[in-house]
Amino acid sequence: MHEKHHVVVVGGGFGGLQLVNDLKGATVRVTLIDRRNHHLFQPLLYQVATTVLATSEIAWPIRHLYRDRPEVTTVLGEVTAVDTAIKTVSLANGQSASYDTLVLATGATHAYFGHDEWAAVAPGLKTLEDATTIRRRVLLAFEQAEVEDDSARRDALLTFTVIGAGPTGVELAGTIAEMAHKTLPGEFRRIDTRRARVVLVEAGPRILPAFSEDLSAYARKALEKLGVEVHTGTPVTDCTDAGVKIGDRFVPSRTLVWAAGVQASPAAKWLGIEADRAGRALVAEDLTAPGHPDVFVIGDTASVKQEDGKPVPGIAPAAKQQGAFVARVIRARLEGKSVPDVFRYRHQGSLATIGKRAAIIDFGRIKLKGALAWWIWGIAHIYFLIGTRSRFAVAWSWLWTYLSGQHSARLITQKETLRETG
């Protein structure tokens, strides 16, 4: 029996899932490999880190999504190598999978610009564990401040620093400030949580550089209105468990969150192809790996240029468009039709939220800010949440938070022990 063309997809993020979705009905077998059992809706991960949403509201088991697609096999496993000569990927458990077409959609993690020692004191935000780690540290800082007798140490505990002012950094800083000013007051007896400092540090000249200057300026004002101190134009030069050095100035701060650099997955290394400084594979215009027409690299782990020479941004819509493009290429090749040979990115707009009833949207010609933008942001995110239940669950959690001002997932979990306040 002639086996159907076998597409192996590594990574169940936005790009990988879009690809598998769009291969529905094609004459292929699909194997989808991910080292996690769940797809993660990363744009809302900051809300888990800041106690608004529960972990299960933004993550769904991948295999459940394809229960009605018998030609799709989901494998929980970690890819360790690719052998393009024999067209095989190797897994950490010693098994391997042969492919006819391979799609690497393995994403990126945070990068510390050569300072990996900062990772322990300034966790980034890429996984559910990262989110619960940050949640635990933020909540513990308030708890420890409540029992701290020394005023300098108390101030350091009540200073929260977010490094990097892209959308994630802005959203984290805004939500931590809202917690301190609106959710927590009245619950502590010795500290006034409204006196907490939230510091947002950006090495570049302005926050949210992907947005126009006036939207960026509006966002800065909205953050400052929430009580966030915004520092731009000066890089962080050190991170310790006592605080952060911004340029030459040391700011005592016990809770640091890293929302700066990005490091791609080792997809380029597996293939032995060139990568950019962030490790992203330099792919051809049709998203194939140079010299490997049967291997595609998409999403955050690929370096792709737009027509104007600017890089395609590392955001969910870009990954989805790439997944859809590769599905069209695979279908065209199998059906002997004319194969699209250049991926074109269509930027649909940029969205970022700053706090309750403040957001910015940049659709190019149309720019929105304030309450209307905030409602559009919320509706768009609920719309894009996979799975009917999560849509309702998140809508309900947000409605609850909106009306009551309360957050529903204020849990300190996992076994990191109370850090001594000495």
Place this chain on the structure above:
Amino acid sequence: MHEKHHVVVVGGGFGGLQLVNDLKGATVRVTLIDRRNHHLFQPLLYQVATTVLATSEIAWPIRHLYRDRPEVTTVLGEVTAVDTAIKTVSLANGQSASYDTLVLATGATHAYFGHDEWAAVAPGLKTLEDATTIRRRVLLAFEQAEVEDDSARRDALLTFTVIGAGPTGVELAGTIAEMAHKTLPGEFRRIDTRRARVVLVEAGPRILPAFSEDLSAYARKALEKLGVEVHTGTPVTDCTDAGVKIGDRFVPSRTLVWAAGVQASPAAKWLGIEADRAGRALVAEDLTAPGHPDVFVIGDTASVKQEDGKPVPGIAPAAKQQGAFVARVIRARLEGKSVPDVFRYRHQGSLATIGKRAAIIDFGRIKLKGALAWWIWGIAHIYFLIGTRSRFAVAWSWLWTYLSGQHSARLITQKETLRETG
């Protein structure tokens, strides 16, 4: 200024919270110390372990519950010692708190009957971390079975053993069987999850010994209908990562859950008073520690007899009644009124659920089983959930599971690596 009478409560479980609730309006200051920041609704913890509910649906920040009670101070901290001579409790961070009245409501953990080495392979279920650990192991076992080529190893991966057939053990076994038979089929390509074995082991002669014999027999039948193998009358003699030994017979089983023995917190040791075999403090009839009229011990860490000589069961309603009793005693003492001197436990009934539309209720004279009991069980649990939002959230999650058969929190989280299937 004369300071108000200071009540220090250690433990924010059912007993501790009932006590603090019932001290509302009394002329006291209250300090509530817990080593976790959240109250946990333990009766539903098994639903987190079996992916039905999210962690935040059954846990709430303690200090949020008392935000409108300025005389109540919540402290996140771990008590390490009590000095009854100077009326002080010591915390792990080096601080201490002086009390006029002390209430120890520090609960219990699981016990392995002298086999603490079993803890690593057969986790118990007392905390949110325990629940997510069991959830991860159950989900990973199915994932590993899907990629396992050896049939004996695959069978061991698809065998789930629950040790101890009290309500928690029965509820865990029933829900794991439901997952295997109703939630997961169709999502795996190589294994048939309906062929999974769920084994429930009870050393005593029958399951659910707190219930009448006919209800216990009904529960056994309902479990067997769900596909659970019930073994009674034989103790577990060994637990390893390869399986469980029931009497002399070894059952290969890669996932074990411990729902047997209980070990009280060290409250009796702190006070230097007598304890029973499970470590529970032997208290006087008014729940004071013998020789320490200002120290009360309540809930799972206290050993209290009913009028008929039977022990008061370690369940939430008993802890709540004790908390309410001690609040009455403290109030009466402060107001110079006649002080109640004997705690009397009123058993309101026992409830256990076996699976969808099957539960048993033992109200003494009235006994219920089947679908009606199941609905009463569900309504009673939603009613007792603290906090309006959680009531709705849990009701919604249950409705979703009831109608769709799907579970909403099927997440493998935390960093235990994939266990090798070798």
